[in-house]
Amino acid sequence: MGCLSCFTSSEKKAAKRQTNSCRNDQPCNKTPPTIEVFLPQQHPPETIPKPSTSETGNNNIAAETFTFRQLATATRNFRQECLIGEGGFGRVYKGKLEKTGQDVAVKQLDRNGLQGNREFLVEVLMLSLLHHPNLVNLIGYCSDGDQRLLVYEYMPLGSLEDHLLDISPGQKPLDWYARMKIAVDAAKGLEYLHDKANPPVIYRDLKSSNILLDEELKAKLSDFGLAKLGPVGDKTHVSSRVMGTYGYCAPEYQRTGQLTVKSDIYSFGVVLLELITGRRAIDTTRPNKEQNLVTWAQPMFKDPSRFPELADPLLGGDFPLKGLQQAVAISAMCLQEEAEVRPLIRDVVSALSCLGNDPDANTASSGSASMESDGESYDDELGREERQRAVAEAMEWGSNSRRNKAQTHSAVL
Known part of the structure; x- marks a missing residue:
């Protein structure tokens, strides 16, 4: 970390x-x-x-x-x-x-x-x-x-935005495993709102500036002023005046004002893409074709060989290739146009859970885990089973959308 x-x-x-x-x-x-x-x-x-x-x-x-x-x-x-x-x-x-x-x-x-x-x-x-x-x-x-x-x-390290998108000169960028751990923490907070609260709570304002960090880089969701209670009974959505932050809002919510928990899943996909790329959801300082992060990334979602192009240059190539592939695949699934085929947050947590584990940290603490030659995995049987299960789940989600089935399958293998 x-x-x-x-x-x-x-x-x-x-x-x-x-x-x-x-x-x-x-x-x-x-x-x-x-x-x-x-x-x-x-x-x-x-x-x-x-x-x-x-x-x-x-x-x-x-x-x-x-x-x-x-x-x-x-x-x-x-x-x-x-x-x-x-x-x-x-x-x-x-x-x-x-x-x-x-x-x-x-x-x-x-x-x-x-x-x-x-x-x-x-x-x-x-x-x-x-x-x-x-x-x-x-x-x-x-x-x-x-x-x-x-x-x-008081959250002494401020927001994720401060350490990912507003880096000061001389400030050390977040490494890959820190980013994935933050993604897992944010997903767990969202899982609590969607699955443990009764009725569920739709956060509605998930973005990097609302994810705060403590001194150990543990992430917590903040700013609940736009939160809404989710649908109850036989209702499929709640209607609301469109509010939130441009670049993070789900397309169906922007069009109709109809909110579901899948609206939050889209926003999470944007945040995960920010963590992968180090780019803002909307950045008007970039060339026109690159100003909208999702629009810029979507062509690369279709070609796994281009996934490394999405990685933040500040990582200096120091990331596990398979971990990058799976993170990109998860983000792509969360960002699907049709809300119903986006994964549930509990599945996102499951698939992300192994990506925040730094093999170096495990080696230092136990002395029993050794990294393989490509640096992408290590000889911990439980960790390997966890990874395989998460990959299998990611592949299963991909099959829910014909349009994305082939590209998703390739991405997580």
Whole structure:
């Protein structure tokens, strides 16, 4: 796993992405909240379900309420030197809680933003009800007069964008295994939202700037202001005004406003492609034919011999060829035009799970795993079986789409 030499420039951006999710809710300490406050158009008020998870066991809000004075103290009166990010809905400051000494990220909502206030409600409700190691932890919030603030755990390495797309001079790029581990972590967070939350939650804003990293490069999803409860009963989708970030939105959602969990799968495919290529989803500084990442990559999806052309030049060719082939194949499946033939997130997690394992790290820790001559695999029987199973699953997905069957089969072999 590649280490990052320092976090000076990144710390200034650290919660720039945390800023994109400013929202709050009315004070609720012990009673489970209903979701009608942010989904009035999705369900009649009397029938709105409450998200629940098998892992938390209850719906109680665990977030702490803070006064504005407490958060002003934590951020040294919101001094400029504590500012670590800015976004569409406000500013984020690094702070230290007086009671516990814990470092936190404090997001201050722009008081003039009406949409931001609605998203503030969604964020508090969602992150108070949903808990997972790969979701950013909401510590508390402030609804004091016209002030709306959110308090998160502090993520010292900032966002994936900071280390993949906004690399400072002299900053060490993420190595292949770090990238794949981040992909696995992000997929696990999404799996929790899709498969463990009941009803499922559609994230709707998955992008590299909303994937935050801790000091060990563990990735967590942040910014839940655009999240929606998924369809319940016999409904196949939820309808919504089209929102999100251009370049990451699924084509069917852009056309119709109809959301499903497969909309998130498309966004994940874009993020995975960013991890592979080191390119932005949309980059207007590139030649016209290369500005849209998916459009640029699609011709190469059809020819496995061209997969190495997709690899980020900053990797310097230091990646396992079979691992690259499988990662590209997974991304291509997630990016299929027809939503119904995209894989489920649980299958994505399964297929990606072995790609984040660095053979060098395994060798150093156990002394029992030896790499083969091509550096693409090692003599760990369990790891090999895992890889074979993941490849078989990837091949099975490919068979679901006639158009992509031949190219996908070649990609993962």
